[in-house]
Amino acid sequence: MNFLPLWRYQNQLIDGAIITLELTVIAALCGLIIGIGGAVALKGRATFLRWLVRGYIELFRNTPSLIQIFIIFFVLPSVGLKLPAFEAAAVALSLYFGAYSVEIIRAGLDSVPRSQIEAGQCLGLSGWQVFRHILLPPALRNAYPAVTSQFVLLLLGTSLASQVAADELFHVAGFIESRTYRSFEVYAVICAVYFAMAMAFKALFALISAAAFRWPRRR
Template sequence: MGNLNFRPLWRYEDAFIEGILNTLWLTVIAAGIGLIIAIACAAILRSGPKLLRYPVLGYIELIRNTPPIIQIFIVFFVFPGFGIRLPPFTAASIALALYFGAYAAEIIRSGLDSIPRSQVEAGHCLGISGFQVFMHVVLPPALRNIYPSITSQFVLLLLGTSIASQISAEELFHTAGVVESRTFRSFEIYALIAGIYVCLVMAFRVFFAALGRLAFRWPTRR
């Protein structure tokens, strides 16, 4: 421990910055696609045809009960056997989007179910359409109810991008492995990487807290 030396790492500053940007980009892409999947699945489970509910439930249970690294390996290593060959970054984005979508679907469904039916009926009594009831009566309080859970899932997704290094997707953890193989400064590199992840998580938590205060300013009680 007395031989700690972080100086050799600074020559790889550009590589670390690129790894951070790729990690953020991978997180945003996976979260964006995953949210679309989650909203569609939640809508089907809540009011869709019964024929579609079973495949959606099967997808959610399969993803939630298998390790995400297996899901990434299937997309990257198994799909080419069916003629679907994807670059590492694309394969990681798809696998992580499916992972995020399965968990977010249950969160969104619980948020929609948390709205009392009497509140929905009161909206219909005002003579507005079902879409308007959903947009103005159901969705805002549902979003506020699930906001902490969704943002926490986003943070978990950010940390989970590190497994994309197993298929050589060029994110932060993969960059750490490359630099470690060249400098042999294992402790310094992974201490630095851990610090970067902590900073990213704290930055997102501050951002989400500020965004939540701006987006959900109306009082919950009279």
């Protein structure tokens, strides 16, 4: 084992890690917006909209995310919509993350007992006040662990973007391996970087959880 040949590629590794983080954060934010909108639609009264969201969830949760990236990057240009590799991967991963976020957020909202909502309404609170003070806080706390776990899976899943030549970490690893022929060393380093990023996010999410959800749970 000789890791010294990898040292001269440290800048490429840093750039690849940064692009991986950017792709993860963009996909997570867009996916959460989709998730919130989809969860609200599922709890609404518009039947057609509920069926549309259900179809979207089933489609993206039951097909490989790599195929979704390929369709956006390779197929959409045939209908006049051509996206660069990074943007195509971001769109595909956002839709993938959003499909899971819809169900996670919906489950969080459904976990709040109906009696609590009715109690707020009996106190004369408006619909927004009931949502803001009674429904939202426990729903966020209940959905938070699943959302953060899915975020870590999203971080690791960004490696699929290498298949359309997005310059994220795994794509950089392939470039370095082709130049150094040090397969074990390259992928050992890449594995360590992914592991470090995942653990850092887990620690960050634990701190956020401790700060934001400190009130006692009902026994």
